[in-house]
Amino acid sequence: MGSQSDLAIMNEAAKILESLAIPYEISIVSAHRTPDKMFDYASSAVSRGLKVIIAGAGGAAHLPGMTASLTPLPVIGVPIKSSNSIDGWDSVLSILQMPNGVPVATVALNAAQNAGILAAQIIGAFDAEVLKRVADFKEKLKEKVEKGNSDLQSGKA
Numbered sequence: 001m002g003s004q005s006d007l008a009i010m011n012e013a014a015k016i017l018e019s020l021a022i023p024y025e026i027s028i029v030s031a032h033r034t035p036d037k038m039f040d041y042a043s044s045a046v047s048r049g050l051k052v053i054i055a056g057a058g059g060a061a062h063l064p065g066m067t068a069s070l071t072p073l074p075v076i077g078v079p080i081k082s083s084n085s086i087d088g089w090d091s092v093l094s095i096l097q098m099p100n101g102v103p104v105a106t107v108a109l110n111a112a113q114n115a116g117i118l119a120a121q122i123i124g125a126f127d128a129e130v131l132k133r134v135a136d137f138k139e140k141l142k143e144k145v146e147k148g149n150s151d152l153q154s155g156k157a
Contacts, residue, residue, distance in 0.1 A: 002030050002057035006080050009112050010056045013078070016116030020133045022123060025050075031062040038063065042070035052119040055104075056112060058082025061094035064104045074122055076115045077104040 001010045010026065017024045025048075029038045045053055053071065055064035056078035064077030077095035081088035088109040096106045107114040117134070124131035151157040 013112040013116035042067040054115045061091040
């Protein structure tokens with residue numbers, strides 16, 4: 001994430017990864033304030049064993065794109081509505097509008113939970129155990145909706 005203020009949002013990705021038993025690391029790496037650290041972090045990601053990078057940033061939100069320019073790994077960008085943003089749109093567009101050759105998968109504003117799920121799905125495409133855990137997670141989502149509808153229909157909601 002680009003700053004400490006992003007932690008509340010980015011913790012949602014961490015919670016999903018924990019629930020799916022996927023190891024992760026979390027760090028504050030600013031594209032603007034610590035560019036050397038960002039360069040080292042992104043360029044060493046493969047050698048550290050990472051499979052996917054989730055990068056959350058607000059405002060100008062250069063972290064996901066700059067990270068993607070430095071690694072062959074998939075990068076998922078989480079646009080964050082920050083105190084200095086233009087209602088979050090600057091972050092969304094900064095992450096979404098990447099030039100050809102430097103893709104960043106982009107989730108909805110503040111949707112770090114979806115970034116965690118997407119990262120798990122990417123890893124699950126090559127790891128049967130992770131794929132099973134993702135499938136179980138999605139089944140629980142289905143069951144929650146069905147229970148909600150059942151409660152509604154029976155007057156319990």
